[in-house]
Amino acid sequence: MSASHPAPGQEAPYYFVPGLSGHPVRGSVALLLFGLGMVMLVNGMAAGKWVTLVGVLSFLVVLYFWFGDAIRESEGGLYGRRIDISYRWGMGWFIFSEVMFFAAFFGALFYARLHATPELGNLDHRLILWPDFSSVWPNTGPAGIIEPFATVGPFWLPTINTALLLTSGVTLTIAHHAVIANHRSKAIVWLFLTVLLGAIFLGVQAYEYIHAYNDLNLKLSSGMFGSTFYMLTGFHGFHVFIGALMLSVILVRLIRGHFTPTHHFGFEGAAWYWHFVDVVWLGLYLLVYWT
Structure with missing residues (x-):
């Protein structure tokens, strides 16, 4: 979600294609845990709040590392x-x-x-x-x-x-x-x-x-x-x-x-x-x- 300028003296590639990443899979698992936890909460299950909390924290961790990768790519002059x-x-x-x-x-x-x-x-x-x-x-x-x-x-x-x-x-x-x-x-x-x-x-x-x-x-x-x-x-x-x-x-x-x-x-x-x-x-x- 970031598009920055090429680094000084460096030209951005014609179209940057990132390598393989596990962020989408980890993000999907985190959202699944969040949704499961919310369903458990609505149905009065005691473990629901903990499953929801794990899902939210896991998703935040995924976002942190995913955003970090995109920012490094952007500031590295890879985004044209x-x-x-x-x-x-x-x-x-x-x-x-x-x-x-x-x-x-x-x-x-x-x-x-x-x-x-x-x-x-x-x-x-x-x-x-x-x-x-x-x-x-x-x-x-x-x-x-x-x-x-x-x-x-x-x-x-x-x-x-x-x-x-x-x-x-x-x-x-x-x-x-x-x-x-x-x-x-x-x-x-x-x-x-x-x-x-x-x-x-x-x-x-x-x-x-x-x-x-x-x-x-x-x-x-x-x-x-x-x-x-x-x-x-x-x-x-x-x-x-x-x-x-x-x-x-x-x-x-x-x-x-x-x-x-x-x-x-x-x-x-x-x-x-x-x-x-x-x-x-x-x-x-x-x-x-x-x-």
């Missing part, structure tokens, strides 16, 4: 214009895949709210299956099989988080323009503020989850609303964490003197991802908290 273009296409398609990922969950939310809930409340279902069902969103399900819960409104925690992410988009843009202008110190300060805002966002979201679970009785098992709420906001929070991690790597690289005004796609790629995360949150804020 064609590699830069490849990285741009790769990052573009990756973000598109993330768009479709969130589209699936937004689609589930729309289906449950605009189709399934009214359908269950029509005359046939009320007379034959669930006469006491109320077709309002959100609801406690047919026959009241779900514990009563309250929803999370837009004020004040979600609004605070919206302001944090929008501000982080501004600070990141300032940092990017500072890189282009070759003002490294300015770029470092504004990028640090961006990472800090992302960390504060995650802290506020964690507090919101504690409040929702303990005070509002809103859980993953709280019907379709609870599942879509936590899947959308939870996966978004995970993406904020990954984005902040990427920007932290870029920050360290800036401090070490990497990137030039004309060759800094490592910075740009992470910035694209962060702005994508910002846009997804705006959709969440409007469609989950306000409606």
Whole structure:
């Protein structure tokens, strides 16, 4: 995810092809452990938290060494214009895949709210299956099989988080323009503020989850609303964490003197991802908290 300039006196190869690497396999195993651990957690298995922790730590280790290899290749002058273009296409398609990922969950939310809930409340279902069902969103399900819960409104925690992410988009843009202008110190300060805002966002979201679970009785098992709420906001929070991690790597690289005004796609790629995360949150804020 980094494209730098060739080393002084060295011309980048026509197209650099790296050697065999075990990083993809190790990363897949780490993600498998993470997914298995989350499934165990959802099903109340005590070992779930430890399996999840091992998966997360393993994935972070893989990222550390994988990023390190890419950075060494970049700073060694192995990445030329064609590699830069490849990285741009790769990052573009990756973000598109993330768009479709969130589209699936937004689609589930729309289906449950605009189709399934009214359908269950029509005359046939009320007379034959669930006469006491109320077709309002959100609801406690047919026959009241779900514990009563309250929803999370837009004020004040979600609004605070919206302001944090929008501000982080501004600070990141300032940092990017500072890189282009070759003002490294300015770029470092504004990028640090961006990472800090992302960390504060995650802290506020964690507090919101504690409040929702303990005070509002809103859980993953709280019907379709609870599942879509936590899947959308939870996966978004995970993406904020990954984005902040990427920007932290870029920050360290800036401090070490990497990137030039004309060759800094490592910075740009992470910035694209962060702005994508910002846009997804705006959709969440409007469609989950306000409606």
